[in-house]
Amino acid sequence: MEMVWKGSPWLILDHYLTLRHWEPNFDPFNTKEEKVTVWVRFPGIPIEYHDGQFLTNLSRRIGTPVKCDSTTSHADRVNFARVCIEVDLTKTLVSKYRQRKRVLYIEFERLHLVCFQCGKYGHTKETCYEVTHKEQAVNTSMSEAEVLKGLGTSFGW
Numbered sequence: 403m404e405m406v407w408k409g410s411p412w413l414i415l416d417h418y419l420t421l422r423h424w425e426p427n428f429d430p431f432n433t434k435e436e437k438v439t440v441w442v443r444f445p446g447i448p449i450e451y452h453d454g455q456f457l458t459n460l461s462r463r464i465g466t467p468v469k470c471d472s473t474t475s476h477a478d479r480v481n482f483a484r485v486c487i488e489v490d491l492t493k494t495l496v497s498k499y500r501q502r503k504r505v506l507y508i509e510f511e512r513l514h515l516v517c518f519q520c521g522k523y524g525h526t527k528e529t530c531y532e533v534t535h536k537e538q539a540v541n542t543s544m545s546e547a548e549v550l551k552g553l554g555t556s557f558g559w
Contacts, residue, residue, distance in 0.1 A: 439489075441510075442487045444483040446482070466488040467486075494522065495522070
């Protein structure tokens with residue numbers, strides 16, 4: 403059983419399988435997963451920053467670090483570092499960070515439906531409430547402006 407817990411994250415059909423300890427009266431239909439363990443990539447990070455302490459500190463900005471993949475810890479891959487991190491899906495996901503005056507991006511492997519407009523999980527930028535709400539507000543303002551423009555300065559009194 404220990405191997406199952408330590409071997410995570412597990413994937414089924416390109417989606418993460420979340421493991422939980424047994425809870426009495428567990429109802430899978432009324433339970434929302436708030437945390438998930440995912441592989442996170444740090445592309446473009448220089449090889450000298452592939453050490454455990456730096457990656458642990460960087461990972462803590464995103465969530466709770468679980469483990470570093472062996473290819474990263476042995477510096478066998480130079481184009482990105484990869485760390486397994488438990489992330490809280492109810493909080494804004496970090497999509498980039500600054501390292502010595504450079505902005506570097508963060509990639510969440512196989513975490514579908516991430517909105518990088520608001521940083522939340524469960525939808526994409528195209529269906530983001532914040533984006534559509536702002537667009538509706540702009541469209542409403544423009545419509546009101548057009549109505550006022552049509553009225554001119556004469557109110558017909």
